[in-house]
Amino acid sequence: MSAAPPAPGLDQTQLVEVAAADLPRLVSLFDPDHPNLAFVHAVIDGAIPGRAWAHFHNDAPVSCLVATTAPFCIAGGAMTPAFFTEAKTLLAGHGEVQLVYPPGPGTGAWAKQAGFTAGRRLHFTRTHFGFITPMPAVPDDYAVVRIDAETFSGLDSPMARSIFGTSAQYAQHTAGFALVKDGQVAADAHGVIGGGLIELGVHTHPDHRRKGLALMALALVSRWGTEQGLRSVITCHADKTPSISMARKLGLTEELSYPIAKAIC
Template identity: 25%
Template sequence: MDRLPPDRFPEVASLFHDGCPNAAMLHATLEGRVPGIVIVDNASQPTCALLQTEYYSFTFPSHPIPPTFLNQGLNHLLNDRPVMLVWDPQHADQPPPEAQKTLERKQLTGFDISSQPHEDIQVPVGAMLSPMDSGIIPKCSWHEQLVHAMGSIERFLTYGLGVCLIKNDEILAEAYMCFWGNGQAEIGVVTHEDHRNRGFGALTARHLIELCEERGLDAYITCYTQNRTLIKLARRIGLDHQRTYQLHLYGSDLANEIDDLTRHQP
């Protein structure tokens, strides 16, 4: 069991399935834009690998992955931190080791940039869509999540992309793109509590997706299956293709943290 230095991460990119869930996060880590680690069976000539992001310990298995290496790799990672294993049952030859908790997520894709937005997805009077900068980010609801994902605000401004809907210096909604790679981009969106159910999140997310498309990136949204609000928003802006995959949680601290996160989702 060997750990690769970051400058060798691109060498193992071909070991991972291009169509895996959260692929933008995987490739952003392989390409050095977000922090993470990679362990392999043999540093001289790797044939299988596990990649773990700093962000919530998302852990990606190479494909295919021998059960023995998967078990050993998970135990190795658990010596330092919990594991959240990204698992696509459709492309797995066998189930993963039994986890403390298993959650289902959806990935929503299929945006058509030539499609017209709903009539109600319009910038409200007196508001504007503004790119995120170093002055706006500390005021955002998810600025701590952003730093967790990217490592710093400076890294987000260098590699990421964000948009806020602002009116009278108040942020109404915000959308982020922290992870991109291999032609894909993963976005997140949040509407501030006092301004929900007015289409502001859909407006902001669609604008960010259009910016991603202009950069040659196919955008997608992921969420837990119980987050019906975000699934509805995604479909409203044209992300109407969906797939279901699993997160297998190993490590009690992470399981409790994710429990708290999912309880507070709409």
């Protein structure tokens, strides 16, 4: 993943909101190895809520900003100083932002000038497609359930709600599994699906942590994804040791480290 060089005369980016019918045109700005690519496709497909803005030159998209309703926002195409400034303005009111952008000469400095701070995330994926994640044994006092609209409405997982939107939208577009004990969801894992990928995320209730439940829930979603022909992906902050450990235990391999620009907008 690297930033495309700006075309002549494009140093003053002008991002305009992209209509739903034109969203598929933005796919050309993202390489197959672009981090969080499942999120990009999911927004384009209408599987998760989000918005997109793009700069067009001769009616072709040159750069774009895809924003989910979660912190995750993704940039693609040619980066310029003006792009980061405009992105910061467009994301005003968004709250926490983690902007993934294609690295290139000067991009980190441009992000800083626009008011972002630097961060770094890791991208893990499955190198052998036919690999099936081993399923850890589920403790006898926990039950495995497929998350439906009703279960989703009661989850103690702010990140899942911010990513997937309504319970109806979740039930239609997403796969998730939970471990339940005494009627309480102890751990829930989900997958953002798009572009042949399933990007995994998990949340464990504070009362049920340090029992390996997150790994069990993730394994259920990853195995489901493999059965559907999807390649599992996990991304996490570079210093998040538990997430790195779980990704490796799931049989995923670190593919790349990539920069992000962070801000409260």
